[in-house]
Amino acid sequence: NHRVGADELVGRFDDVVLATGVTPRTPPIEGIDHPKVLSYLDVLRDGQPVGKRVAIVGAGGIGFDVAEFLTHAGESPSLVPEKFYAEWGIDPEYRNRGGLTAPTPDAVPREIWLLQRKTSKLGKDLGKTTGWIHRTALKHRGVNMVAGVDYRRIDDAGLHVVVNGEARVLEVDNVVICAGQEPLRELQSGLEAAGMPVHLIGGADVAAELDAKRAIKQGTELAAGIEMLSAKPRKQSAKLPGQPEFETLGLTVDGQVGLVSLKRPDKANAMNMAMWQELRQAMQWLDRTPQVRAVVLHGEGKHFTSGIDLEMMMGLLPQIKDACEARTREKLREIILDLQDTLTSLERCRKPVLAAIHGACVGGGVDLVCCADMRYCAADARFSVREIDLGMVADVGTLQRLPRLVGEGMARELAYTGRSVGAEEALAMRLVNRIFDTPESLFEGVLALAREIAAKSPLSIRGVKQVMNHARDHSVADGLEYVANWNTAMLLSEDLHAAIRAGMMKQTPKFRD
Known part of the structure; x- marks a missing residue:
């Protein structure tokens, strides 16, 4: 057992399976790097000292475990039967009637606030039995449980929060972050950049409960699949000079096809601010790279995308807030226009x-695919213009582009209701061109079509796209004049001669980039 880097694995193996587990998620709170901030690993694994007044951010299973750990000195009552009986008022020798006596819990060594952003009851998602025991035990020990917390910042004064519209400062010695987990995949990018097949299992795939059990199942199935494929030759994707x-996002090049994958599977590929910016950068690079002639856009994990990241939306207002309301609104308008520009890219x-x-394609995902030249889906796909359910108007392209694809009446129905549309209905309304049985057959089928397109004259393909985009936004007369001007400039190309020459010789034409 020793730590390795990607460079130690490249060239030594045919496949790499990452079962690297999870890492604590760091929430975007101002001052999160303050010295008084600890992670749950600092407390539970590393035994770092904790002060007398502590705020725990996150009231999931980990938050409850940390609160339990910090509310006792020495061994936990859950490990010492005598202490457990005393805490719950149980008389195991039945000296008292009913085997009950007055509860005598240990003295609590510190004051604790257990906080969560959700407004629901703390511990609601824990097991019915264990959740009740956790909550009751912590209440007996005086833990302050607070829901609906808006975290503002951490500084020398403590943790600044807003609860029920009231600003408060929790004057604590430490803030322990228990805000969930993220897959640990630090090796993935280096391996994929070198063209190595990488497989994610367990927590490295999705940060969820029972990571080890899921990893064993995934590993067994993966091993069987790799064994079946081991005899087949593999074509590794190339990394081009200057490739970002x-x-x-994942960005690779397979022959003459660029492959762009939405790469936040643990968040259902929710589109955060980084993804919005990187999508535009990826499209700019693909446009400027002659070796790339067609692009396939897909999502990793169980879904294409769940749309815009709600955490990003919630964090926008504090970032753009200005004492002048007009300036705040001006900044918001600039952000909307910037997101629109990403999709237009x-x-x-x-x-x-x-x-x-495949899977879910909702909200901003519909905005995104409406900008693609063609759409294909797996049988499990479902689409929804979900913005109406958030009390907002879709503002980055769906209302402008979707009617041109499915007709205005159907587009209005979807935008007004936010209802979910399955694959068959999406095909019937011409939102997608074709349905594939599985996500795997979908990717292979779309990649095959992209390769077919890439084999054509790249100059002509670029011309067809520009002419059709122009025609969509102009009259027929304007479109005809535009294509006449285009062919006047581009018709007498070497691609035309190559195609005619190959046709006369009954060969497949070869076109340069």
């Missing part, structure tokens, strides 16, 4: 963009 690397990219959609 992203945090929220799919149309600006002169290479055809093919969207391969």
